[in-house]
Amino acid sequence: MTINTIGCLTQVANFLKVHPGKINLNSNSLPVRVANNSTTTGFIAIIFDLLNHSNLSLGNLQDKAEIRQWLEYALVYAINCEGSSGIQQVLKELNAVLSTRTYLVTSNVSIADVVLFYILYHIIANLSYLDKERYIHVSRWYDNLQQDANLRQKNKIIDFNTNYLICVKH
Amino acid sequence: MVVVYSNENNPFTLKLLIAANYAKKEVQLKIVNSKDPAVPEPKHLPCLVFESRSLFIANASAYYLFPPSIEDENTVNEWLEWEATVLAPSIAVNFGTSTKSQSKAVLTNCFRTLNDALSSKQSISGKSITVCDVVIWSTLYPFYKDNNISGAYLVELNNLNHWLKHLENLPEFQEALNQYKITPGNAPYQILVNSAKYLISGDSGSIGN
Numbered sequence: 220m221t222i223n224t225i226g227c228l229t230q231v232a233n234f235l236k237v238h239p240g241k242i243n244l245n246s247n248s249l250p251v252r253v254a255n256n257s258t259t260t261g262f263i264a265i266i267f268d269l270l271n272h273s274n275l276s277l278g279n280l281q282d283k284a285e286i287r288q289w290l291e292y293a294l295v296y297a298i299n300c301e302g303s304s305g306i307q308q309v310l311k312e313l314n315a316v317l318s319t320r321t322y323l324v325t326s327n328v329s330i331a332d333v334v335l336f337y338i339l340y341h342i343i344a345n346l347s348y349l350d351k352e353r354y355i356h357v358s359r360w361y362d363n364l365q366q367d368a369n370l371r372q373k374n375k376i377i378d379f380n381t382n383y384l385i386c387v388k389h
Numbered sequence: 390m391v392v393v394y395s396n397e398n399n400p401f402t403l404k405l406l407i408a409a410n411y412a413k414k415e416v417q418l419k420i421v422n423s424k425d426p427a428v429p430e431p432k433h434l435p436c437l438v439f440e441s442r443s444l445f446i447a448n449a450s451a452y453y454l455f456p457p458s459i460e461d462e463n464t465v466n467e468w469l470e471w472e473a474t475v476l477a478p479s480i481a482v483n484f485g486t487s488t489k490s491q492s493k494a495v496l497t498n499c500f501r502t503l504n505d506a507l508s509s510k511q512s513i514s515g516k517s518i519t520v521c522d523v524v525i526w527s528t529l530y531p532f533y534k535d536n537n538i539s540g541a542y543l544v545e546l547n548n549l550n551h552w553l554k555h556l557e558n559l560p561e562f563q564e565a566l567n568q569y570k571i572t573p574g575n576a577p578y579q580i581l582v583n584s585a586k587y588l589i590s591g592d593s594g595s596i597g598n
Contacts, residue, residue, distance in 0.1 A: 259463070264463065264467065281442055281453075287449040288449035
């Protein structure tokens with residue numbers, strides 16, 4: 220988990236074109252970012268900090284509340300899902316949420332989509348075609364996000380090609 | 390209209406009710422089970438529903454209802470994240486499942502950390518009560534009210550003991566406790582494990598409710 224947290228924050232900083240500064244973990248396993256002589260503690264606080272220095276909008280108060288929710292979800296659930304039952308639970312939950320919306324919070328990409336994109340990369344990359352079909356809304360959302368080269372960064376394109384051609388009974 | 394969907398005896402529901410009392414916002418509490426069609430996906434409870442939006446993460450809901458002042462924001466963010474990633478999962482797994490693993494040692498550390506943070510203070514930020522006091526206190530409440538299980542952990546942690554009692558007697562906390570019943574001991578944590586759908590690794594499982 221620890222390496223993932225710092226790795227994700229660095230990717231988010233690159234995406235936002237903000238200098239990541241120095242990020243370490245403190246004795247409570249929370250990430251600490253030191254940049255421009257100021258210190259920020261906690262994954263969620265660091266993400267908000269990076270956003271404040273970027274061009275990406277945080278939206279209104281309600282959007283911000285939903286973003287906070289997805290960041291905590293990313294940290295408590297998505298980043299910790301090892302083993303198949305955890306992975307299946309997270310994918311099932313995201314699939315249900317994404318069945319009625321294009322992105323997690325608003326009608327545009329928000330930082331919530333970006334953070335989950337990086338955290339879920341290895342899980343999605345290792346899914347079987349059958350699972351990509353089973354979680355079709357997650358696949359559609361992920362495939363859509365990875366078209367943005369700036370968001371994808373050095374990650375390889377994940378192949379979803381045949382998903383849309385096969386109809387699976389749920 | 391702001392609605393809180395919750396099952397019964399869920400300690401995280403206290404977070405929302407107390408936060409609403411501090412913010413003087415009226416919320417309507419609806420008791421449901423997580424399979425109720427009215428509960429939005431991903432059907433974690435408690436869930437806050439307002440203006441065709443929903444929040445299923447209790448800390449995000451409590452923060453939305455009762456946001457901190459700008460000067461308390463950093464402290465509050467740090468403690469909320471600690472509660473979400475360290476304290477709440479450890480206490481829920483330790484008292485709400487048959488898995489013991491290393492969560493007991495983690496918990497002892499948590500209580501020491503809190504006790505140190507509360508040294509000669511009535512609240513975590515040191516000034517007024519903020520949403521991080523509300524959230525942490527709510528998570529500890531069933532544990533603190535059961536003398537058998539709290540006794541061994543809380544010996545010599547005077548600051549923490551004092552803070553737990555002090556907050557319990559405040560009107561915003563009393564009002565929530567009168568409105569919504571939480572039993573002392575393990576049962577609320579069993580409900581929490583299932584309602585928050587914590588991922589419990591390996592072969593261990595929750596003992597259910």
